[in-house]
Amino acid sequence: MSTTARLNADEIERLARKRAGVRMGWYIHALVFIAVNTLLTALSLASGRHWAIFPALGWGLGLLIHGVVVFLALPGGGLHERLLQQERARLAHQRDPW
Template sequence: MNTTSRPDSQRLDRLAHRRARAKLGWFIHAAVYVAVNAGLVALSLGSGRHWAVYPLLGWGLGLFFHGLAVWAFAPGGSLMGRMVERERTRLQAAGTDPW
C-alpha cells in the first residue's frame, strides 16, 4: 500500500467537500434571492411603485461577488490554480526563501 498517496487523497477529498459546500451555498443564496425578490417585486407592483429594483440591484451585486468567490477564485479552481502556479514559479526563479 502506498502511504504517500493517502494524505494527498485525504487533502483532495477535503478540498472537494469544501468546494462542493461553497457551490451549494451559492445555489442556496441564489434561490433565496429569487424567492425574496419575487415577493418584493409583487409588493412593489401591487403598490404601484417600482422600488423593488433597488434591493434587486444591491443584493444582485452581492450575489455576483459571492459567485465570483465560489466559481472563479475558489481554492483549487482553475484560475486560482494558475495564479498559485505562477507565484510558485516566480518564487522558485528568484531562489529566495519567502519565510
Template sequence: MNRTAPMTDQQLDRLARKRASAKMGWFIHAFVYLCVNAGLALLAWGGGRDWHLFPLAGWGLGLAIHGLAVWLGTGGSGLHDRLVQAERERLAGK
C-alpha cells in the same frame, strides 16, 4: 524548481468537500435571493411602485460577486487549477 507531491485521497476529499460546500452556499444564496425579491416585487406591484428594483440590483451585484468568487476563484470551476496545470506543462517542456 519547486515540485509539489500529489495530493493524497484524504486531501482530495477535503478539497472536493470544500468546493462542493462553496457551490452549495451559492445555490442557497441564489434561491433566497429569488424568493425574497419575488416577494418584494409582489409587494411593489400591489402598490404600483418600482422601489423593489433597488434591492434587486444591489443584492444582485452581491450575488454576482459571490458567484465569481465561487465559480471562478480558487475553489470554484477549476480555472486556477487549469492555469497551474498549464504552467506545470510549460515548465516541464523546458
C-alpha cells in the same frame, strides 16, 4: 493543486467537500435572492410603485460578485490555479521565501 502533485484519498475528500460546500453556499444565496425578490416584487406591484428593482439590483450585484469568487477565483477555478502556479514558481527560485 499542481498537476504533478498527487493527493491522497483523504486530501481529495477534504478538498472536494470544501469546494462543494462553497458552491452550495452560492446556490443557497441565489435561491434566497429569488425568493425574497419575488416577494418584494409582489409587494411593490401591490403598492402601485416599482421600488423593488432597487434592492434587486444591489443584491444582484452582490450575488454576481459572490458567483465570480466561487466559480472563477477559488480553488478549482482557472485564475486561482494560475496565480498559485506563479507563486510556487517564484518560491522555488528563492533561497528564503520570507
